[in-house]
Amino acid sequence: MGALFSFVAVILLILLAYVGVEVAGMQPIFGIVIPYAAVLTFIAGVIYRVIKWGRSPIPFHIPTTCGQQKSLPWIKQNKLENPSSSTGVIGRMALEVFLFRSLFRLSKSELRDGRLAYGSDKWLWLAGMAFHWSFLIVLLRHIRFFATPVPSYLNLLESLDGFLQVGVPRLFMTGIILLLAVTYLLLRRFYIPQVRYISLTSDYIPLFLIMAVASTGILMRYFFKVDIVGVKELTMGLVSFNPTIPKGIGVIFYIHIFLISILFAYFPFSKLVHMGGVFLSPTRNLANNSRMVRHINPWNYPVKFHSYEEYEEEFRKKMKDAGIPVEKE
Amino acid sequence: MAKVPKPEELSKIDYKPSKKRWMDTPVEFKEGMFCHGTRAKYLETVGFPNPREWSSKDEDWKLPENWKEIVLEAIKERLGKYRSFRLFMDICVRCGACADKCQFFLGTGDPRNMPVLRAELMRSVYRRYFTAPGKIMGRLAGGRELTYDVLKEWWYYFYQCSECRRCSVFCPYGIDQAEITMIGREILNLLGLNTDWIAGPVANCYAKGNHLGLEPHTIKSNIEFMLDDIETITGIRIEPTFNRKGAEILFVTPSGDLFGDPGTYTCMGYLMLFHELGLDYTWSTYASEGGNFGFFTSMEMAKRLNAKIYAEAKRLGVKWILGGECGHMWRVINQYMDTWNGPADFLEVPVSPITGSRFDNARATRMVHVAEFTADLIKQGKLKLDPTRNDHLKVTFHDSCNTARGMGIFEEPRYIIKNVCNHFYEMPEDTIREKTFCCGSGAGLNAGENMELRMRGGFPRANAVNYVHQRYGVNMLANICAIDRAALPTLMDYWVPGVKVTGVHELVANALVMKGEKERTQDLRLEPLPGKEGAENV
Numbered sequence: 001m002g003a004l005f006s007f008v009a010v011i012l013l014i015l016l017a018y019v020g021v022e023v024a025g026m027q028p029i030f031g032i033v034i035p036y037a038a039v040l041t042f043i044a045g046v047i048y049r050v051i052k053w054g055r056s057p058i059p060f061h062i063p064t065t066c067g068q069q070k071s072l073p074w075i076k077q078n079k080l081e082n083p084s085s086s087t088g089v090i091g092r093m094a095l096e097v098f099l100f101r102s103l104f105r106l107s108k109s110e111l112r113d114g115r116l117a118y119g120s121d122k123w124l125w126l127a128g129m130a131f132h133w134s135f136l137i138v139l140l141r142h143i144r145f146f147a148t149p150v151p152s153y154l155n156l157l158e159s160l161d162g163f164l165q166v167g168v169p170r171l172f173m174t175g176i177i178l179l180l181a182v183t184y185l186l187l188r189r190f191y192i193p194q195v196r197y198i199s200l201t202s203d204y205i206p207l208f209l210i211m212a213v214a215s216t217g218i219l220m221r222y223f224f225k226v227d228i229v230g231v232k233e234l235t236m237g238l239v240s241f242n243p244t245i246p247k248g249i250g251v252i253f254y255i256h257i258f259l260i261s262i263l264f265a266y267f268p269f270s271k272l273v274h275m276g277g278v279f280l281s282p283t284r285n286l287a288n289n290s291r292m293v294r295h296i297n298p299w300n301y302p303v304k305f306h307s308y309e310e311y312e313e314e315f316r317k318k319m320k321d322a323g324i325p326v327e328k329e
Numbered sequence: 330m331a332k333v334p335k336p337e338e339l340s341k342i343d344y345k346p347s348k349k350r351w352m353d354t355p356v357e358f359k360e361g362m363f364c365h366g367t368r369a370k371y372l373e374t375v376g377f378p379n380p381r382e383w384s385s386k387d388e389d390w391k392l393p394e395n396w397k398e399i400v401l402e403a404i405k406e407r408l409g410k411y412r413s414f415r416l417f418m419d420i421c422v423r424c425g426a427c428a429d430k431c432q433f434f435l436g437t438g439d440p441r442n443m444p445v446l447r448a449e450l451m452r453s454v455y456r457r458y459f460t461a462p463g464k465i466m467g468r469l470a471g472g473r474e475l476t477y478d479v480l481k482e483w484w485y486y487f488y489q490c491s492e493c494r495r496c497s498v499f500c501p502y503g504i505d506q507a508e509i510t511m512i513g514r515e516i517l518n519l520l521g522l523n524t525d526w527i528a529g530p531v532a533n534c535y536a537k538g539n540h541l542g543l544e545p546h547t548i549k550s551n552i553e554f555m556l557d558d559i560e561t562i563t564g565i566r567i568e569p570t571f572n573r574k575g576a577e578i579l580f581v582t583p584s585g586d587l588f589g590d591p592g593t594y595t596c597m598g599y600l601m602l603f604h605e606l607g608l609d610y611t612w613s614t615y616a617s618e619g620g621n622f623g624f625f626t627s628m629e630m631a632k633r634l635n636a637k638i639y640a641e642a643k644r645l646g647v648k649w650i651l652g653g654e655c656g657h658m659w660r661v662i663n664q665y666m667d668t669w670n671g672p673a674d675f676l677e678v679p680v681s682p683i684t685g686s687r688f689d690n691a692r693a694t695r696m697v698h699v700a701e702f703t704a705d706l707i708k709q710g711k712l713k714l715d716p717t718r719n720d721h722l723k724v725t726f727h728d729s730c731n732t733a734r735g736m737g738i739f740e741e742p743r744y745i746i747k748n749v750c751n752h753f754y755e756m757p758e759d760t761i762r763e764k765t766f767c768c769g770s771g772a773g774l775n776a777g778e779n780m781e782l783r784m785r786g787g788f789p790r791a792n793a794v795n796y797v798h799q800r801y802g803v804n805m806l807a808n809i810c811a812i813d814r815a816a817l818p819t820l821m822d823y824w825v826p827g828v829k830v831t832g833v834h835e836l837v838a839n840a841l842v843m844k845g846e847k848e849r850t851q852d853l854r855l856e857p858l859p860g861k862e863g864a865e866n867v
Contacts, residue, residue, distance in 0.1 A: 005469070053419075056412040060628075061664050062735075064497045064505060066763040069737035071690045071701050074708060075744070081763070082737040084690075096501070102426075103501045107759055109429045109789075114340035116435060116792045118759035124426060128501070188425075195425040197346040198445050200471040202462075203423050269462055274502055277420035282413050283494075283503035288663075288737060291694045295668045299410055303629055304376075305636040306535050308644055311615050314536075315545050322546035324571045324614060 003190070006204035010212050010259075017258040021251045030254045031234055032243040038261035045268025046276065053280055059297040061290035064283040084289045093285055097278060100128055124188070131181035134174035135210075137161060138217075141172070145235040169221060179214045182207055202270055209263050216256040226250035333361060333781045336824055340788065344429070346440040352453070352473055356441070356482045358386065361781030363485055364524035364774075366390070372521055374532035375630065379521030385484070392520050397475055401458055403516045404451075408459065413508045418455045420502050421448060427496035427506070432766045433489050436785030441486050444496035444506040450483055451509055484522050487513040489782060491771035492625070492657075493730035498763050510772075515627040523626060526776035530622040534634050538617040539584035545571075545614035551587045552612070555597045558855065564847035567604040569612060572645070576611035577682060579642045582653025582699075583620035585811035586832075592814045594853045595654060595832025602703065602834065605843045606683050606711070610651065616641035619658040620811060624665075625773035632669040635661060638696075639670045649679035650696040654832050656771065656810035659698060660735035667694045684709040700741040700809055703837060707748045713842040718849065719750040721859040722805040724836070725797045726755070727790065727817070728765035729810035737763075742809050742833050749840035754801040760793035770816035783816065784823050791824030798825050806830045 020026045067078025079088045080095060095101040108121035140157060144150045162170035186207045189199045220226050230246035231253055237243040267273065279285065312319065312326055319326050333339070347354065363385060372380035383391045393399065408415045427444040429435060434442040441447060449471075456463030457472030466472070473479065490510040497505035517523070523531075530540035537544060543551065549571055560566050570576065580603070586596040603610055616637040623630035642650050652662060667673065676695035679688040686705045688697045706712050726746060732738045739762050746753050760766055769787025797803040806817055806828050817830040839852050850861040857863070 049419075053412060053416055056409055056415045058412050059410060060668055062413065062505070062508070064494055064503055064734050064763075065737035066498055066734070067737060068739045069690070071688075071738070071741060072686070072705055072708070075704070075740045078737070096503075100501055102499055102503070103424075105499055105764075106426055109435060111340075111342055111344070111435075114337065115795075116789055118757070124424060128424075192425065193345050194428045194440065194443060195423075197351065197440050198423045198425060198428070198443065198449065200423065201469055202471055269460075271420065271422045274420040274422050277416050278502045280412065280416055281420075281503040282416075283497050283505045283508075290664050290667060291662070291691045291696070292689065294671050294693045297668050300669065303633045303636065305633040305640070306538075308615050308637075308640060311538065315614075318544055318546045319572075319614070322549045324545050324549060325573065 002199060002201035003204045005201055006208045009205065010208040013259060013262060014212060014216075014255055017255040018251055021254040027245045027249075027254065028243075030258050031245050031249075032238065034261045035238060035257055036243075038264040042264040042267055045265075046273070049268050049273050050276055053277070057298045058282050058286070059299060061286055061295040062282055063286040063288045065288050069288060083287050084292070085287055089285060089287050093279065096284055100125055100132075103128055123184075127181045127184045127188075130177050131185060134178040134181065137174040138172075138178055138214075141174070145232055146239045148232075148236060167222065171222075175214060175218050175221070179211065179218065182211050182214065186211070205266070206263070206270065206272055209259060209266070213256065213259045213263060216252055216259060220250070220252050220256055224250055224252050226253045333784055333823070336784075339781070339784060342436065342438040344434075344438045351440060351446060351449075352468070355478065356485055358481075358485060359781075362437075362489065362779055363782070364488060364526050364776045364779050367521070367523040367525045367528035371525070371528035371532040372523070375535050375633070377521065377523075377528075377630075378519055381521060383521075385524075390481070390520075390522065392480075396480070396520050399519055400475060400480070400516055403519055404455065404459070407512050407515070408455075411508070411512065413505065414512050417448065417504045417509060418452055418459075421445065421452065421504055423449075424501065426499045426501060427504075430496050430499050431490075431506075432493070432495070432769060432789045433491070433782075433786045436769065436788040437489075437782075441482075442489060444500075444504075447486055447490060448504065448506055448509050450479070450486060451513055454479065480517075480520075480522075483513055484517055487517065488524055488774065489786075491730065491767045491769065491774055491786065493767040493771055494734040495730065495764070495766070498734060511624075511628075514625065518627050518630075524773065524776065527622050527625050527773035530773075531626055531630060531634070534618050534622060538613075538615050538637065539587075540618055540620060540622055541584045541588050543584060543587060543617065548587060548612070548614045548617055551593075552596070552600070555593055555600060558853075559597055559601060562849060562851050562853065562855070563601070563843055565604070565843055565845060567600055569600060569603070570610075571612045571614055573611035574645050576609055576645060577648050578608065578610040579616070579638075579645060579647040579650045580610050580612055580653070581616055581619045581638055581650060583655040583658055583811035584618045585620065585655075585815050586653060587617075589815070590854070591818065591830050591832065591835065592811055594835040595814065597853050598832065598834030598836075598838035599653060599699065601838040601841060601843065602712075605841060606706070609682065611645065611647070613641045613645070619652055619655050619662075621658060621661050622773055624657055624661055631661065631665065635666055636670045638666070639673055642673070643675050648677045649691075650676070651679075651699055651702060652696050653699050654809035654811065654834060656729035656731040656812055658731075658811075659738070660731035662694060662696050663736045666696070681705055683711050698738060698741070700738060700745060700833060703834070704741040704744045707745060712837075714749055714840045715842050716749050716751050716840050718839050718852065718858050719836055720752070722750060722836070723752040723754065723801055723803045724750045724805045724807050724831075725753070725794065725803045726761070727768070727794075727806055727808040727813060728761055729808055729813055730765060730767045730771055732809060733763055733765045738809070742807070745833055746807055746836060749836045752801075754797050754803055756793040756797050760789065766790040766793065768810075768813050768816045768820060770820075771812055775812055775816045780819075784820065787816070787820040788824065790817075791820050794821065794828055795825045798828055804828055807833055807836060809833055
């Protein structure tokens, strides 16, 4: 049901942009107003979110340790999986953020004749890596629309991305990988029973949205060509705060930019904030050094505990009879 | 005690969730899967809210009228106090990486035991009351009303989680269900919704110094029983001290080691080792609990129980503290103690009086794990060991959840075992170290009335033991945790009969050649040593 709802919602969004541009001629709304509003929402929303997280303190030092602790000098510490210094933590976070270290551990369990067996299962890791990295590269490639002249590193990136040298315009692999990966991520929500069971509407919305964004992008580049000069004029207008709507850009561009705007605006209010959250996760970004260095809880407060005096008061006779020393005879 | 089905039946587990969505599936309280509700007297001892007589099987849990406000207010407060909680409410993408990582899911197939869904039980309420989309769109945004049934569901499932943190190892964002369970339990405790098995030890520990409620003279006499056995085995009479001022070291261990085997054998191990070293140490009857069932209740309760350790160290004027083999005790010491009750500036940085090694890794808390202490002794050649005395044992090692994922003490116990035993075999890689499975009874689940839950939760662990049992003939499961020593024997008898359970220091003491000992013919369990069967014990 969540999937159907999300699918229909995304189709409606596409239709909305189509009708808005083709029928009502609202190019300025879809090409200028909405993108600006979306970016503003994105920035404000993310700042709000991060401030909200940041304002909750870390009262306790709770890294999840995944390797040998630092203890005796002759025991080899696992400095990346159980860091005790900031350098180690940076290494651990880098592995997590760039290579999805934890997902790489993934295994699959199977029950056969009353016995559990575990096998390596790297598909989610692979799809996750493919999805996030290709998305990043696709995003970077789009800098071309917001900079004149185009920075040289983009040309390098594009030649790498298009190294297969097929098609005119040259085929970028990342666009295809992105679409394939997002399709896999969607299909596993359909076909893995447990994942299907836990999936919410808000898990399907971003998948369909990203799928639509990638598809419209690919369609625009390879099939329904749009006036690329006009597009650049529009995007440069946006980024230089001098927006214009050049004539004759195909409707598919407006659909594409509208879907992206929705994705940007949706971002801070959805699970997509995991992107920022991973950096703040106290089970990952703290060193396991709480026996070496005192960690302060800003809201620590004194508590009542049963004092030794109270204890001795109650048990003095029994203690004396048993020959256990007491404070007061 | 509820009847537990036979292992053949229990191991038929269906992992496929039903077609019906979980929010529409009412929770069924299954006999054997949950604990008795707490008695009023325990809550009264520690001044906890809503003490009353109630039963978790009743329809009416006798909650205060404004329970809903209490819960929502408590969530709000904790969102502001714990970044972990706020973050973990927001960033889950429900990728499912954690789904089959939880022993309670693997043992029950109950989808609400998937860590992600256990968290969603709380998250759905969070979304409905604390996020804009949830407030406006409700269920469409994954929100859910907080109802009496939801509260009962929380109670049922937050007490089917052993706070083992295995899920957090696999989560790409490090979301730790233990945090959510702990906060969930803390909130439930504001309504007087604890289990009897947790609240009882908490009250005992608060008033008498330890979970078991052992009074000072009983602690001493229990240890004296052990001393008698040690004398029988070694011919040496040991005379430990209690509450002695001016000792160099205070020794704190879970009270489970003082009562009931095989914990007592581990305790005998400490006694023999410390005697052999001539260690200047003392026991305390006041701070006679290393474990902390308060940790399964609320942060505040945990701190109140933990406070006694430093208080007693200060009163006795010791230089540093040595801690026995225990799981969650060491998570608390490693990650919480100094923050709660430090700074321990009245103590000194621990230095082993035997080897001179300085425990720099404990320079702030000033508390050393006994496995670190003993590994150092062995490495420095301070112990005379005869591992052949453990030759009748084929040993494997179970990493306890808390010392594995909340500390990372992996090599120390293994180093010790390999030096005191000749036959050591590891369980499969997916089931040890940071990927270790819980015994199924951690975090206060080791009661009697929830036996089916315990056997199910312990199934993956038992399954791995069975693997090395079949393959290498492993007959001894070593560990460094008092709850393990209490819970694993039952688990082994149920799933892998023929495997016994031991603390690491029992193995040490078996191998330890003591000055002036007679020729040993028995191990610490008073069973004949290999090659000494039938020998007359004189």
